[in-house]
Amino acid sequence: MLTVLFDGIAAGVLLFLISVGLSVTLGLMNFVNLAHGAFAMLGGYVCVGLLNRLGVPFLATLPIVMLVSAAVGVLLERTLYWRLYGATHLDQVLFSIGLVFVSISTAHFFFGAQQQPLQLPPMLSGQFHLPGGLDVGVYRLFLIVVGLGLAAALQWMVVGTKFGATLRAAVDNPRAARGLGLDVDRVFVATFALGSALAGLGGALGVEMLGLDPEFPVRYIVYFLIVVAVGGSGNIKGSLYASLILGICDVAGKYWLPQAGAFFIYGVMLATLVFRPQGLFGRVAAK
Amino acid sequence: MTSNKTRIATLALAAIFSSGAFAADPIKIGMVLPMSGPFAAYGKQIEHGVRLYLATKGDTFGGRKVELIIKDDSPGTAGDVSKRLAQELVVKDKVDILAGFGLTPSAFAVAPVATEAKKPMVVMNAATSAITTKSNYLVRASMTLPQNTAPIASWAAKNGIKNVFTLVADFGPGQDAEAQFKKTFTAAGGKIVGEVRVPVANPDYGPFLQKIKDTKPDAVFLFLPPGAGTIAFMKGYTERGLAASGIKLIATGDLPDEEIIDAIGDAALGLITSFHYSEAHKSPENAAYVAAYAKAYPKDRPNFMSVGGYDGMHLIAEVLNKTGGDASAEKFIEAAKGMKWISPRGPVSIDPATRDIVQTIYIRKVEKVGGKLQNVEFDQVPDFKDPGKE
Amino acid sequence: MTAALEARGLVKRFGGFVATDGVSLSVAPGARHALIGPNGAGKTTLVNLLTGFLAPTAGSVWLGGADVTRSAQHRRVKRGLARTFQINRLFADMSVLESVTMAVCERQGSAAHWWKSIGAHAQAVDAAAELLARLHLLDVAHAKTKDLAYGKQRLIEIALALATEPTVLLLDEPAAGVPTGESRELFETLLQLPRSVTIVLIEHDMDLVFRFAERISVMVSGAVLTEGTPAEIAADARVREVYLGQASHGATAGRRAAASPAAPPPGAAADGSVGLHE
């Protein structure tokens, strides 16, 4: 019983980790980056590669993963993405789908079609039991800690710092922001780098539970979108709550009502979109 | 009279010429396989098997040289694509034999083409039982799902496993496996204490594993498509100490097949499965096969799909030798019926009644052999027919 | 006799901010009524409430004596209430004739026809052509809207509104951004409109207002300060008070418009209208 709740929270946090990057690019930059999964996959491969080929310890890979993803993110942002900031959502979708195709083939070319093995350090694997029949998976606990920490940090960054304020201004009205002498481009690059880094981190942390192969970007795209749709893009708290709710409902649903299968989570998504297009926790758009 | 003679003579001549004619030109085998997309690995392994056979046994049978034409029907689940490619093979490339078929939908979709075009069709993997009933020109050299499911059920019942919890992926094969396991296991006096069908693309097995843990069955019967799901499940299985708490894990052998067993890692140790082929099968034929395979494709390990391709090609070769190179559907199927041979997987034969394969099913356990994870056979059900057709 | 258009105690709140603060307004049939006031006085918001572009927080809107507060924008248009927009909302990639004919079809009830081509709807095309002739647009009838000068585009803005054959026409700064010479010309055409059309005009250029209007309402911070004949308004001390220091207003209007809330959100460029504006 308690275990189900715990697993639910863990699953929720995992959802949060793999989708928060998208929430950043979509919500804060209003860019529909369906290639989010590609960045996550990149992070996954970097992590596994360092781990298995160079024997870098798992925890040590994470910062490297974030750096690499961010770097690639900046590169693509400067060369391609910026061209589409003004464009319609449709164009952004098409563009990022194209990017997804390319990434899939590239991954297939370098790593082959098979699943990548990931061996966690013993300190992160296994499970310990607490009184009251609560079994705590160490890795899940680790995810929860990381996830919540990350959420807090991001929330603070967006709401509590000058950068956050600048960012929000730049997004709400680029023209005005430029007028006020803000370096909008710099802000966008930084944000995109952040989004990519988060995607990479999510991917790396996800490998253990989601697996990793070239189809990754397509397979989990739905889950990213669901979280953003329910959470309301662009607010960190929203995506966290949404992820937790989805996670707990999903786990509980599977535990007590397995027949429902994937319907449940899709249902939640549709209902939200129809009745609260701005998301459960989204601020009502000014338009 | 004379006129009669001459007529006969000319007929004879004609016969000779015509037969001579077709003996000369090569025999074309059109293969429909998923070479890209999610099931690319299937196509790869089957092609390996076929080419390996031609490389080791020569490429001319019944006086006719074999020519392969391979078409990619990715994603492999789109019957319309497979059917179109089969049509092209027949109409445009003028193939004599249709072969391959990674997944059930493509076999189902192509069967009518074989019937209409009167071409023999050799299935090298697709495993749904009913496939062979879809065309009289169809023969299967791989396996059927029930064939590999029933034995593990009866083995479990025989070996002190009373209560089983079944967990299968929620798609055609998964449902079939579940049904067959229940049938055999309950018939043998076993009890199903819980059953779950999980979405095919499922991010987290935690809740299911927890459910199993709380139900405390003697064993879990598992059927998942090879890939992310399997790995996640196996890892969770050990992480949550189900293995430690003595809950056995039983499944069909495609779960820990040689293609992905390394990705599962040590979590797979102790997994008990029933299957028709293991790289570790002890026989001179298999030793030779494995050696040849390792030489030809050092980056991959031979698995049941490669053997499906290998035996499929063997079947075609033997038939051609028997018919002297005649691949017309009726003759081909007649020759194929009741054919027996020793495959790398062990003794196999084609059931004259169903045109489906009859083979020995082995019970295996995942162990480390020379640092390599292998399915080690320790029990067997000889000459086992597909129970799905009864 | 019943007013052509009437507002009763209209209130509109955006969160805490009160954009329209209990506006009551009655426009007689055939009137030439002007609505003036400093920027941010809530003139455009009022128009949006009257036309149903926005739903009021409180109060009601009456059209020819019927309550239309609840009826949708397009229904009000069918009842004869048309408007133009402060910032062009045109159909960039359509020819002038095409877009006006489209509007005419809507009025003639043939807009849902899906069999005959629009060009074959003679009635509609004729009506559109006449309208264009009246506005001296016939020579550019087949030009693409986006290729025309801004002054012409303002005329099309009006042509589209007239195509619905309104009984009440709300003009939201029809001359905004139009060079003085052209704006005169534009007002000539407006003056020629038949009396069967009641006109409510929002305009910053005071000479235009005083040449055109017979009644004027002055709005300040969402409420009507006063209403009267041009003479009365000109004499009103409070109005001067309001406009004190706003002498240079007409000049700055354009720049302000860019930053004013009425300016379209970023990204709206996609619909072509903003592109036309700049």
Add this chain to the structure above:
Amino acid sequence: MTANVAGPLREAARWKKAEFAFWLLPVAAYFVFPSDLALLSQIAITALFALSLDLILGYAGIVSLGHAAFFGTGAYAAGLLARAGYGDPLLGLAAAAGVAGALGFVTSLLVLRGADLTRLMVTLGVGLVLFEAANKLTAFTGGLDGLQGIEIKPLLGTFAFDMFGRTAYVYSVAVLFAVFWLARRIVHSPFGISLQGIRLNAARMPALGTPVNARLMAVYTLAAAIAGVAGGLLTQTTQFVSIDVLSFPRSAELLLILVLGGTGSLYGALIGAIVFMTAHHLLAGLNPQYWQFWLGLVLIFVVLFARDGLMGALRRLAARWASRFATRRRVA
């Protein structure tokens, strides 16, 4: 007066020489590629599918990531009907159109809410739910194994569907042409123009008295019905339905085909389908594993640098030729 003023408007609706030429292609193809008819008829079907998307996306501006929902619904409708013994092709198409249209009407209520992004996700969601449903209802759909045992009766009671795909091809092309002709009338009609008005400036239309939602629901339903017909055709010409007809990749691929060809011009849909399917066929033949890579590159390129697709390129080419021709005349 009308005559000369309306001239250009009418001209737009009139059939051009190039169009007649275009429609000779499928006829010629029948004789030139007699052994590729299977592929050709699937191209025709894809073209029809793309056409339906063009109506809502290219003309009315409704974005969709789940158009396969209607294609698949049509496919299953035709398939189940035929399996129930009613194998008449035309009857099957009618059923496919009806069921898919009905679904379109219902879902249009959801889709019309919200902006592009919401629409993208709602359409995606609807598609996913249908796929999941088809996967679960194995009794009806055969799940992943696909729906077999479909017996299609001869077309008009005389032309049986042969393995060479002759009947299938002629049938598909005929249906494609019929629907195209209808669509062509629609886009030049007042209704069609008002749809373009909605795409170009949705905010202005109500101010002209247009009931925007009603129009969009109408066209969305129509497009769904056409997609259903395309699906029905696929079922009848392959006599098989695989669950893949409902998959997300199918929707994404369709979007890609349309953008490649060029949105907002019916021919863009057709040309996109022809080019894409042929390229896929050839590339997949060359190196199956990596054709997706090139596909992705092309898509990125098109979005960034050639947003008006092949049709746009053709138009520019035509324009250049025209001008060059003119100058030569002047010189001479």
